Amino acid sequence: MKAALEKIAARRKTSALPFVKVVGFTTEMDEYMAAADLMIGKPGGLTTSESLIKGLGWVVVNPIPGQEEKNAIYLLEHGVGVWCDNLHTLAFKVRSVLEEPGRLDSMRKNALRLARPDAGAIIAEFVVTGSL
Secondary structure (H helix, E strand, O other), X not given: OHHHHHHHHHOOOXXXXXXXXXXXXXXXXXXXXXXXXXEEEOOOHHHHHHHXXXXXXXXXXXXXXXXXXXXXXXXXXXXXXXXXOOHHHHHHHHHHHHHOOOHHHHHHHHHHHHXXXXXXXXXXXXXXXXXX
């Protein structure tokens, strides 16, 4: 997949398009999320919770029915993301978030409001003591 994406990125001819760097598997997602403004992808459980802590807005792309779909609905209902169920409209969806004044900032604030960075400590406390 990485090689295929690198070929696609290399074929881009215009400087009007944003720079694309294909990373592949990485253990540095925390650093990438810290540097990011917008998450584009599938809202798995850990990815969703980590992105909320980082204050990232979302463009949800084709979530898997079940938990990912429920996470996507949660993000949309709380003003954190937009849904893209058709890859042909992905660029439009991203552009709509980035070009509407204040929209990305609003999504960021909503993400931070939903974030629970202390969830692990709360769960550990409950397991150890039996109370919250």
